[in-house]
Amino acid sequence: MKNKFNLITSKEWLPFQKSWFRFDNDERLYRDNIRFFTKADELNQPIAYYGPSYDLFEKIAKENSLSSIALENLDTDAQFVMIDLRGQISLSTSLAEYSELRDKILSLLENNFNRVLNRRFIAIFMPNIQNGPHYYAYAWDMAEYVSQIYSLKDDKIACYDGQTAPVNNNEYFTPSNSFIYCLYFRKDEFSKGKRNGEKYHFLTSHNTQIKHPVYSEIPGWFILKPQPRNKKEILHPAKYPEDLVKMYIRTFTKEGDNVFDPMSGTGSTELGALQIGRNGYGAELSDFFADIANGRCNDFINNGQSDKKNSFLILNKDARLITQKDFPPIDYMVTSPPYWNMLNMKGAENQAKRIEKGLMTNYSDAPDDLGNIENYWAFINSLKEIYLNIASLMKPGGYMTIVVKNIKKKGTNYPYAWDLAHVLQEKLILLPENFWCQDDIPIAPFGYGNTWVSNTFHQYCLNFQIPDE
Numbered sequence: 001m002k003n004k005f006n007l008i009t010s011k012e013w014l015p016f017q018k019s020w021f022r023f024d025n026d027e028r029l030y031r032d033n034i035r036f037f038t039k040a041d042e043l044n045q046p047i048a049y050y051g052p053s054y055d056l057f058e059k060i061a062k063e064n065s066l067s068s069i070a071l072e073n074l075d076t077d078a079q080f081v082m083i084d085l086r087g088q089i090s091l092s093t094s095l096a097e098y099s100e101l102r103d104k105i106l107s108l109l110e111n112n113f114n115r116v117l118n119r120r121f122i123a124i125f126m127p128n129i130q131n132g133p134h135y136y137a138y139a140w141d142m143a144e145y146v147s148q149i150y151s152l153k154d155d156k157i158a159c160y161d162g163q164t165a166p167v168n169n170n171e172y173f174t175p176s177n178s179f180i181y182c183l184y185f186r187k188d189e190f191s192k193g194k195r196n197g198e199k200y201h202f203l204t205s206h207n208t209q210i211k212h213p214v215y216s217e218i219p220g221w222f223i224l225k226p227q228p229r230n231k232k233e234i235l236h237p238a239k240y241p242e243d244l245v246k247m248y249i250r251t252f253t254k255e256g257d258n259v260f261d262p263m264s265g266t267g268s269t270e271l272g273a274l275q276i277g278r279n280g281y282g283a284e285l286s287d288f289f290a291d292i293a294n295g296r297c298n299d300f301i302n303n304g305q306s307d308k309k310n311s312f313l314i315l316n317k318d319a320r321l322i323t324q325k326d327f328p329p330i331d332y333m334v335t336s337p338p339y340w341n342m343l344n345m346k347g348a349e350n351q352a353k354r355i356e357k358g359l360m361t362n363y364s365d366a367p368d369d370l371g372n373i374e375n376y377w378a379f380i381n382s383l384k385e386i387y388l389n390i391a392s393l394m395k396p397g398g399y400m401t402i403v404v405k406n407i408k409k410k411g412t413n414y415p416y417a418w419d420l421a422h423v424l425q426e427k428l429i430l431l432p433e434n435f436w437c438q439d440d441i442p443i444a445p446f447g448y449g450n451t452w453v454s455n456t457f458h459q460y461c462l463n464f465q466i467p468d469e
């Protein structure tokens with residue numbers, strides 16, 4: 001296939017498509033992006049830059065036979081725009097300072113809208129920040145605003161080695177200073193070119209202040225190699241590893257506590273809880289999976305795998321109908337909801353493989369299965385209702401962890417993780433997120449030769465705290 005998008009071969013194209021990568025140095029970050037998003041031969045248009053390292057940008061542009069220009073001075077069509085805000089957003093950047101910077105960037109992007117070539121990209125590098133007891137999702141906020149002007153296409157995570165410990169203080173949750181976001185936007189037929197003034201509340205919400213500090217040793221990002229799944233577990237299309245839940249359960253609970261999952265699937269949460277001396281409770285809509293979940297916990301307790309007699313119960317019940325009397329008091333919730341209706345997209349890569357093997361591709365065809373809700377916001381709001389109901393059954397100061405990922409569907413990017421965090425933040429306190437980075441899935445050459453579509457291999461582990469009344 002002729003590569004119309006850039007001048008690199010599939011050998012260079014494929015690794016760039018992985019949605020997380022280990023950060024080496026600025027030069028490598030800039031070079032990889034410039035080489036991927038530009039084309040020197042036919043286009044002969046400049047690439048534009050905003051950030052602290054123009055000299056580096058210019059040097060790499062030259063190496064690739066491209067001309068470069070500062071975004072502020074752009075006066076002709078650009079084929080790529082790179083905005084590096086890492087130096088301007090630090091652990092002490094206040095909301096007011098960030099808002100000023102955001103306005104500056106948005107004005108630059110609006111003013112230059114007509115000078116970005118159609119179907120070409122804008123990359124923004126920036127972090128979310130924990131400033132003392134406040135956690136500010138600056139990157140998600142910026143993404144929401146920029147996506148009013150250009151089309152949001154992707155988010156990629158640059159993972160920093162050796163920076164997994166808190167740097168500002170030990171009193172609060174682990175600051176997410178071990179990764180930054182690379183946000184990608186495209187100018188295309190869906191881009192509006194102007195801010196629409198809609199308010200997004202990531203930052204204006206009252207719930208940015210962490211009230212009951214917890215020290216978490218969970219790094220900002222981590223790779224887990226899930227155990228191969230057994231015959232029963234593989235029947236479920238989207239199981240998460242017990243090792244993942246155990247890491248969170250250890251951080252947020254003590255022995256004997258009650259761990260809860262309103263969408264238990266194969267019971268990984270409850271089994272993980274039992275394996276480390278906690279009780280595991282939950283609900284699951286499908287009777288088929290609820291049986292598997294109870295069976296796995298039962299085997300663990302009754303077949304001599306445990307010397308402790310912890311309790312478990314997975315009710316075959318709609319998570320929307322959970323009430324206080326269903327379970328003992330809940331100390332911590334960890335869960336992974338359906339990824340909207342993505343399992344009904346039969347053409348998706350892993351779906352085809354499951355069909356081939358005769359395995360179930362979705363959870364059920366039941367109308368009350370959240371994975372069958374067609375409308376995206378109706379889906380998000382159902383989850384909101386479920387989690388806020390569970391939060392109301394828990395003690396103030398308690399924690400919740402939700403494992404999700406952003407979704408790309410038919411060319412549109414739905415920032416599911418950010419949207420869910422956003423709606424829950426109306427009532428819950430958002431804590432720094434961690435990433436479960438998947439390293440065991442082959443990369444598929446999506447969009448090769450035409451455009452940029454990443455392979456999403458980073459799962460968001462969203463953490464929340466329940467505020468005082």
Ligand SMILES: C[S@@+](CC[C@H](N)C(=O)[O-])C[C@H]1O[C@@H](n2cnc3c(N)ncnc32)[C@H](O)[C@@H]1O
Pocket residue numbers: 236238239240241262263264265266267268269283284285286289317318319320335336337338339363364368369370371
């Ligand atoms: C991503 S899976 C969870 C997998 C689980 N963490 C595991 O490791 O096996 C989401 C689960 O939500 C369940 N589900 C969908 N709608 C539900 C509802 N209304 N109430 C309860 N569970 C529901 C699905 O049947 C599915 O098992």
